[in-house]
Amino acid sequence: MNLLKSVLVLITFSVFVSCSKKEDVVVSNELDGLTLVTTLTNDTHKIGLYTASGKFQTGYNEVYVQIKNAQGTVESNASVKWTPLMHMMGMEHSCPASTVSYKTNGIYKGYIVFQMAGSEEEYWDLTVNYTIGNTAYTVTDTIAVSAAAKRVVETFLGSDNNRYVLALVNPAKPAVAVNDISAVLYKMESMTSFVVADDYTIKIDPRMTGMGNHTSPNNVNLTQGTDGLYYGKLSLTMTGYWKINLQLQNASQTILKGEAVTDTNEGSSIYFELEF
Amino acid sequence: MLRLTIAFLLFAVSVYSQDTIRTDLLKEVEIIHKRSLSDKTDKPLATLDKYLEKSNMVNMVRKGAYAWEPYLNGMASERSVVTIDGMRIYAACTDKMDPVTSYVDITNLAKVNVHSGQSGVGASIAGSIDLVRKKGAFGERKLSGMAFTGYETNSAQKVVGGALSFSKPRLFTDIDFTYRHAGNYKAGGGEEVLYSQYTKYNVSANVGYKVNEHSQVEASVIYDRAVNVGYPALTMDVGLARGVIASLAYIRHGWETKVYYNTIRHVMDDTKRPVVAIRMDMPGWSKTAGFYSSLKGSAGRHMWKGNVSGHYNKSLAEMTMYSNTAGEKDMFMLTWPGVLTYYGDVFGEDNYAITDRWRTTVSAGLGVQNNVVDDVQGLESLRIFYPEMERSKVRVLKRLSAAVNYAGDRWQYTVGVGYGERPPGVSEGYGYYLFNSFDRYDYIGNPEMKNEQSVSMNGAVGYRVGRFSGKVSGSYFHLMDYIIGRPRAGLSVMTIGAVGVKVYEQLGYADVINLGVEEDWQIGEYVTWTNRMSYRRGSGKGVKNLPLIQPFTYSSGVGFLRKSFSADVVVNGAVKQARYNEEFGEEGVAGYAVMNVSAGYKFVWGRNGLMLKAGVENVMDRRYRTFADWNKVPRMGRNVFMNLVWSF
Numbered sequence: 001m002n003l004l005k006s007v008l009v010l011i012t013f014s015v016f017v018s019c020s021k022k023e024d025v026v027v028s029n030e031l032d033g034l035t036l037v038t039t040l041t042n043d044t045h046k047i048g049l050y051t052a053s054g055k056f057q058t059g060y061n062e063v064y065v066q067i068k069n070a071q072g073t074v075e076s077n078a079s080v081k082w083t084p085l086m087h088m089m090g091m092e093h094s095c096p097a098s099t100v101s102y103k104t105n106g107i108y109k110g111y112i113v114f115q116m117a118g119s120e121e122e123y124w125d126l127t128v129n130y131t132i133g134n135t136a137y138t139v140t141d142t143i144a145v146s147a148a149a150k151r152v153v154e155t156f157l158g159s160d161n162n163r164y165v166l167a168l169v170n171p172a173k174p175a176v177a178v179n180d181i182s183a184v185l186y187k188m189e190s191m192t193s194f195v196v197a198d199d200y201t202i203k204i205d206p207r208m209t210g211m212g213n214h215t216s217p218n219n220v221n222l223t224q225g226t227d228g229l230y231y232g233k234l235s236l237t238m239t240g241y242w243k244i245n246l247q248l249q250n251a252s253q254t255i256l257k258g259e260a261v262t263d264t265n266e267g268s269s270i271y272f273e274l275e276f
Numbered sequence: 277m278l279r280l281t282i283a284f285l286l287f288a289v290s291v292y293s294q295d296t297i298r299t300d301l302l303k304e305v306e307i308i309h310k311r312s313l314s315d316k317t318d319k320p321l322a323t324l325d326k327y328l329e330k331s332n333m334v335n336m337v338r339k340g341a342y343a344w345e346p347y348l349n350g351m352a353s354e355r356s357v358v359t360i361d362g363m364r365i366y367a368a369c370t371d372k373m374d375p376v377t378s379y380v381d382i383t384n385l386a387k388v389n390v391h392s393g394q395s396g397v398g399a400s401i402a403g404s405i406d407l408v409r410k411k412g413a414f415g416e417r418k419l420s421g422m423a424f425t426g427y428e429t430n431s432a433q434k435v436v437g438g439a440l441s442f443s444k445p446r447l448f449t450d451i452d453f454t455y456r457h458a459g460n461y462k463a464g465g466g467e468e469v470l471y472s473q474y475t476k477y478n479v480s481a482n483v484g485y486k487v488n489e490h491s492q493v494e495a496s497v498i499y500d501r502a503v504n505v506g507y508p509a510l511t512m513d514v515g516l517a518r519g520v521i522a523s524l525a526y527i528r529h530g531w532e533t534k535v536y537y538n539t540i541r542h543v544m545d546d547t548k549r550p551v552v553a554i555r556m557d558m559p560g561w562s563k564t565a566g567f568y569s570s571l572k573g574s575a576g577r578h579m580w581k582g583n584v585s586g587h588y589n590k591s592l593a594e595m596t597m598y599s600n601t602a603g604e605k606d607m608f609m610l611t612w613p614g615v616l617t618y619y620g621d622v623f624g625e626d627n628y629a630i631t632d633r634w635r636t637t638v639s640a641g642l643g644v645q646n647n648v649v650d651d652v653q654g655l656e657s658l659r660i661f662y663p664e665m666e667r668s669k670v671r672v673l674k675r676l677s678a679a680v681n682y683a684g685d686r687w688q689y690t691v692g693v694g695y696g697e698r699p700p701g702v703s704e705g706y707g708y709y710l711f712n713s714f715d716r717y718d719y720i721g722n723p724e725m726k727n728e729q730s731v732s733m734n735g736a737v738g739y740r741v742g743r744f745s746g747k748v749s750g751s752y753f754h755l756m757d758y759i760i761g762r763p764r765a766g767l768s769v770m771t772i773g774a775v776g777v778k779v780y781e782q783l784g785y786a787d788v789i790n791l792g793v794e795e796d797w798q799i800g801e802y803v804t805w806t807n808r809m810s811y812r813r814g815s816g817k818g819v820k821n822l823p824l825i826q827p828f829t830y831s832s833g834v835g836f837l838r839k840s841f842s843a844d845v846v847v848n849g850a851v852k853q854a855r856y857n858e859e860f861g862e863e864g865v866a867g868y869a870v871m872n873v874s875a876g877y878k879f880v881w882g883r884n885g886l887m888l889k890a891g892v893e894n895v896m897d898r899r900y901r902t903f904a905d906w907n908k909v910p911r912m913g914r915n916v917f918m919n920l921v922w923s924f
Contacts, residue, residue: 176609177656178663210599211554211607215768218660235660237709237770240599240607275605 031107034064040128042139045069047128049143052172056124056145058114059152060167060184065100065108067130074106080130084112084143085192088122096165096186096194113167113184115155117147150273155188158248158256163188164197166248166270169229174236174276181234183222185248196228203247205261205268206234210241213266236274244272318844318874318891321426321435321919323456324382324407332749332792332810333390334405335826339509339906341431341461342474342502343378343517347904349392349751350788350812350825351402354701354759355728358405359397361496362534362570363523364587364619368542368562369514370611370703370710373507377407379500379519379540381478383437383454386410392751393694393732396570396583396623399643399673401698401730401755409496411482412441412448422923430893430915431472433458446486454478460506463910464899471506471513471548472909491528497521504548509906510713511552515545530572530581537565553772554600560593560612577629586620590650591702595709613654615706618646623675635681637692643673645699647723649706657708658723661779665723673697673727688738697727704759704780709770712761714907715778715861718770719761722780729756743798751790758786758816763859786816788825804835813855823860826903827853843875844891853903863908868900883924890918 035054040047050064065082067075080100086093100110118124127140153167165186171179181204187197202222208214214237222232236242245268247258258268319326325344329336336344337352348356358376359365365376385407392403419442426435439452456476460468477500484494498521505514523536544558566587573580593612599605623641630636648668649655659665679692700722703710707721736749761778769777792810799805809830814822833846849869856862874891897914905911 175656176653178660208607210601210604211597211770212772213768214770216660217767218663237657237660238595238597238607238609239605240597241601241604 031064031066037063038141038143040126040139040141042137044137045075045139047130047139049126056112056114056143057148058117058145059148060111060113060169062109062111064103065110065128066106067108067132075132076102076106078102078108078130078132080108080128082110082112082129083127083192084114084124085127086116086118086122086124091191093191094194096167096184111169111184113153113165113186114145115153115165116145118143118145150275152272154246154270154272156248156257156270159254160250160256162256164248164257165194166202166246168244168272171234171274174234174242174274176236176238178218179234179236181222181232181244182225183230184228185224185230198224198228199251200224200230200256201249202230202232203249203255203258204232204234205245205247206236207243207245207261207267208238208240209243209266213261215261239276242274243267244274246270246272318842318846318872318876319889319917319919320887320921321424322382324377324380324385324388327382328377328388328405331388331390332794332808333392333403333790335812335824335904337824337904337906338909338911339373340469340474340505340507340909341458341472341912342476342505342507343374343514344904345372345375346377346405347824348390348405349402349753349790350814350822351753352824354704355401355698356403356405357395357397357400358407360407360498360521361409361523362397362406362568362585363521363536363538364398364564364566364589365519365521365538365540366562366564366589366591366617366702368540368560368591368593369517369544370558370560370593370707371510371512371544371712372703373505373510373514373544374517374540374542377405378502378517379521380407380409380498381454381456381476381480381500383439383452383478384409384480384498392734393692394639394641394675394677394696396581396585396625396639396641398585398619398621399641399645399675399696399698401696401728401753409480409482409498410450411494411496412443412450412484414445414448414484414486414492415443417444418442420924422921424919424921426917426919428458428915428917430912431458431461433917435919447484449481449483451481452479461912461915464894464897464913466897466913467899467910469508469909471508474502474505476500476502476505491526494523494525494527496523496525504545506548509909511549511711512544512546512556512558513548514542515547516541516543518542531569532571533567533569535565535567537563539563554597556595556597558593558595558611560591562589562591564589579627579629581625583623584621585623587617588619589615589617591615591617592651609708610651610654610657611708611710612702613649613658613706613708614651615654615702616646616648616650617702618648620644633683635683637677637679637681639675639677641675643675645671645673647671647699647705649723654706654708658706658721661720662722662724669723671699671727673699686739686741688740689736691735692733694732694734695730696732697729699727700725700759700780707780709777711771711774712778715859716773716775717761717763717778718774718776720764720767720777720779725759725780725782726757728759728782730754731756744795746795747793749790749792753788755786755788755816756784757782758784760786760816760819760822783819784817786814786819786822788812788814788822802836802838804837805833806835807832819857819859821855821857823857823862824904825855827851827855827865829902840878840880841876844873846872848872850902856903861907862903865901865903865905868898868902870898870900871895885921885923887921887923888918889920890916892916 034050048066096113098110125142169182185197186194216235220233222230335347389406421440423438437454441450480498482496500519502517521538525534540562542560568585570583597607621643625639675696677694682689710719732753734751738747764779767777797805814825829850831848836843852867853865872893876889878887893915
């Protein structure tokens with residue numbers, strides 16, 4: 001009898017534990033694997049900004065936003081906009097940034113492509129404008145943007161006299177395999193306006209500069225998907241340092257930027273780097 | 277030299293004759309004499325490679341002084357099955373620096389059965405080579421042993437070893453040990469061939485126990501360890517090649533069942549090379565577990581045998597390259613992606629006596645092989661080339677053969693036909709950027725290839741009368757879906773300095789022809805004159821000449837034997853190789869002839885014997901190379917050797 005009792009207790013307890021555990025998982029799920037980068041604070045809210053790496057870096061940053069009010073309650077009915085701005089010595093400019101969409105559980109998501117790192121004199125700030133109910137709020141603060149260890153974003157002037165920003169999105173975890181590669185391509189309309197550039201082809205030529213400029217077979221150039229991003233296939237035959245030479249080609253097959261890798265030309269003027 | 281090292285075929289004691297079936301003309305048996313007074317070889321402590329090289333059916337492709345690759349009937353080692361006492365072993369080096377034959381020492385062996393065409397050991401095209409270990413016998417209580425040492429001037433090679441055997445009516449044990457150490461050798465003319473040194477340790481032991489009148493159990497183990505092995509023909513050497521080979525057998529009359537396991541570790545090493553494009557580590561592992569059970573019997577005019585066998589292997593090899601740019605991460609790849617092989621086989625053979633002199637032999641075998649790519653990264657690597665590649669592949673491998681023999685007093689004939697299939701080898705199927713230093717191509721395996729098939733015909737005529745005996749033998753192999761690496765445009769080399777990438781493909785067909793002539797004259801009471809000639813020809817669809825095919829090669833030797841004294845003079849040579857494969861990096865090879873002389877004497881006192889053999893190889897110090905010398909590395913120049921064997 002005693003035994004049965006204790007077994008019952010044990011079962012109940014374990015069910016309870018596993019249930020509560022599960023709930024925990026659900027609650028934290030949205031921010032699982034993410035690290036807080038910074039919190040923007042105004043009189044009413046604390047706005048937490050999260051990324052996988054816990055920092056903002058040059059290139060493509062997937063950013064998760066959580067808005068908490070003074071009571072610490074998560075606001076899940078806000079409409080959010082953001083504007084990153086670079087304050088340089090003689091000028092200001094923005095960078096490509098997506099719209100911010102609501103995910104689940106009070107988490108908003110979008111991405112920002114920083115073309116350059118910030119410093120003491122030249123710094124980035126981020127303005128977040130959000131509306132809850134009919135009330136509009138705003139918050140602005142400086143953010144630290146560090147330089148990524150590898151080159152993952154290119155800003156360049158194409159031969160069509162347009163300025164482009166091209167940033168690597170994936171593979172975030174490259175493997176010795178055929179990797180899915182994706183990138184975002186923006187056209188710079190003004191210092192503060194960047195629009196997704198449609199119908200281009202991003203040609204890739206991955207090379208190992210440390211191995212006599214070895215390249216891999218069966219790569220597929222990036223073309224635009226329905227979501228506006230560019231997708232292709234990237235073969236990496238071994239681990240190590242890879243230079244992904246790039247060429248930007250428009251719909252009429254004109255190369256706007258970048259050079260083909262040949263016996264006499266070791267690399268393109270625009271490229272991404274991967275090391276794993 | 278060759279006179280005595282090779283048991284002349286017509287006198288050869290083959291497995292069949294032990295089974296009281298008459299000698300098979302298409303089988304060569306290399307008797308490796310115990311290093312005892314009965315030894316008739318000119319150089320008892322020669323390496324196994326040198327022994328095998330004397331066979332008319334075998335060529336040894338050489339990348340240095342050590343671990344030569346046996347080519348049976350002019351075909352690379354993937355086309356034959358090399359076993360040690362029937363055990364399957366897979367080499368662990370992606371660059372064929374460790375053929376199975378490199379994991380034994382001559383001291384371990386009693387004989388080598390070289391069999392052309394299909395046999396019980398498994399799917400093959402060219403045939404099989406079984407390295408038969410020497411082992412003790414039950415008998416009176418007795419302890420015997422020997423100790424030996426040798427020295428060779430050219431490479432300062434030292435050989436030291438010994439053996440002990442103990443027998444009782446129901447027990448026998450043997451143990452032997454050999455140590456070889458050689459420095460760089462010098463080619464004819466005196467040029468030192470750098471990175472041709474090696475050191476090898478080999479220990480082997482056997483134990484047999486007679487359970488009862490009908491049955492016995494035997495256990496055996498070989499531990500072989502080669503270190504600091506130079507490969508002058510390659511860009512890397514070997515730091516360690518280690519094999520542990522163990523087995524347990526149960527024998528009951530004509531029924532033998534064995535389980536075995538072996539593990540090979542092979543570590544390449546470039547630290548001795550002052551200049552390399554990039555530093556790298558290239559370790560490889562191969563583990564094999566298997567069994568066989570064979571049964572022999574007779575009924576009326578039939579003598580039959582059946583064999584069931586199976587084995588499992590895992591071959592894994594890695595390459596890590598250390599970037600020349602400081603701070604860059606290491607470059608890592610799997611050159612053998614953890615290839616699992618599961619193989620099962622059944623084989624049957626029937627030998628039927630039509631008359632006293634005429635017999636027919638019919639055999640059939642069926643193997644099933646499953647290859648699985650075990651490592652996920654390895655699989656994903658190969659899928660870069662073969663996006664649709666399946667992880668697992670099953671192959672069915674069939675083989676058939678039929679032969680007719682005539683054995684008269686003077687004449688012997690045999691004529692046979694065979695059909696065989698083989699799967700691609702590990703490198704051919706799954707290799708990943710394997711650099712071949714001969715043609716300087718990186719090779720990519722092809723897992724989607726079909727089995728290679730072969731239809732073969734072979735025949736031999738032997739004649740023996742009085743003081744003369746001779747044999748003419750030939751074989752013709754017509755291979756279909758012949759596996760060969762071909763240049764693939766558009767692929768980028770991985771190895772710095774490589775000229776291109778080859779991918780294994782299949783030629784519609786290829787043909788290989790082998791011809792051999794051997795004759796032996798007894799002149800007077802003490803002198804024997806022996807001649808051997810052989811020729812091969814290989815070509816394929818769109819390939820005029822297959823690579824590494826032996827041109828007309830000959831040897832002629834006169835031996836003198838009287839009581840305790842023996843002496844030999846032998847000339848080995850070849851005509852120039854005019855048929856070579858440029859795509860494989862071959863160039864013509866000039867003809868050559870080299871002379872070897874040796875003499876021996878044995879002393880006996882009581883139960884003790886002391887044998888002294890000495891000789892000079894390449895007496896004229898000719899600088900030469902043969903078709904089988906990888907990357908044109910010249911052969912050894914003048915070499916004076918001395919072997920001393922004390923037995924008790």
